[in-house]
Amino acid sequence: MEKIPDKTRMKVIAHLETLRLRKIRDILDEELGNAVKNKSTALELLERLLSIEANSLIDRRIERRIKESKLPERKLLADFDFDFQKSIDKQQIMELSTLNFIDRKQGIILAGNSGTGKSYIAKALILCACQRLYRSRYTTASDMLKELMSGLSDESLEQKLKKYISPEVLLIDEMGFDRLEQESSRNASLFFKVIDGRYCKSSTIIVIYKIIFRSFYNIIVP
Known part of the structure; x- marks a missing residue:
């Protein structure tokens, strides 16, 4: 995968802000670097970014459920x-x-x-x-x-x-x-x-x- 021009990168960041995909925004540069290093395809990079964002969303939903439950302490x-x-x-x-x-x-x-x-x-x-x-x-x-x-x-x-x-x-x-x-x-x-x-x-x-x-x-x- 080729290095993405800075102008294109800034447009992507702006789109991520609009879509509130903040986890992808935070890790974009690191993941772009990894994709170039590992010669990942665009589809492979997209799948990884979406997977990380989806997991982050689930984690936030879980934390919200725990907070709403009024559970005084977390027991395992x-x-x-x-x-x-x-x-x-x-x-x-x-x-x-x-x-x-x-x-x-x-x-x-x-x-x-x-x-x-x-x-x-x-x-x-x-x-x-x-x-x-x-x-x-x-x-x-x-x-x-x-x-x-x-x-x-x-x-x-x-x-x-x-x-x-x-x-x-x-x-x-x-x-x-x-x-x-x-x-x-x-x-x-x-x-x-x-x-x-x-x-x-x-x-x-x-x-x-x-x-x-x-x-x-x-x-x-x-």
């Missing part, structure tokens, strides 16, 4: 110590990481004692979902109910409910961490509205403390 299943938690079925968790349950619009309940890694696994699944560009949302049960209760006061309940019903996958963490979920039938009714609004339409992951798992039905059904 690769870092989870399954040997330490013998009670957890690694094969089952890795199957969940394929995210087929989201496509099937199925829910997941992770129940266990404090410190068993259930929240870690749930957060890792949400991160996986963001990386696959699913619309995801993280919340604790307490924070969700507090926001929904505020919606009753200022008549914005329907708008606030949409924040929890619309995501393709919702993680409700720390169910049973405090007594807010069980303080009144109104709180239970609000929780039920979220579950009912998502049922068979999207996936919900609930992290619940084992001590209240048997009374879970009474929590969501007043």
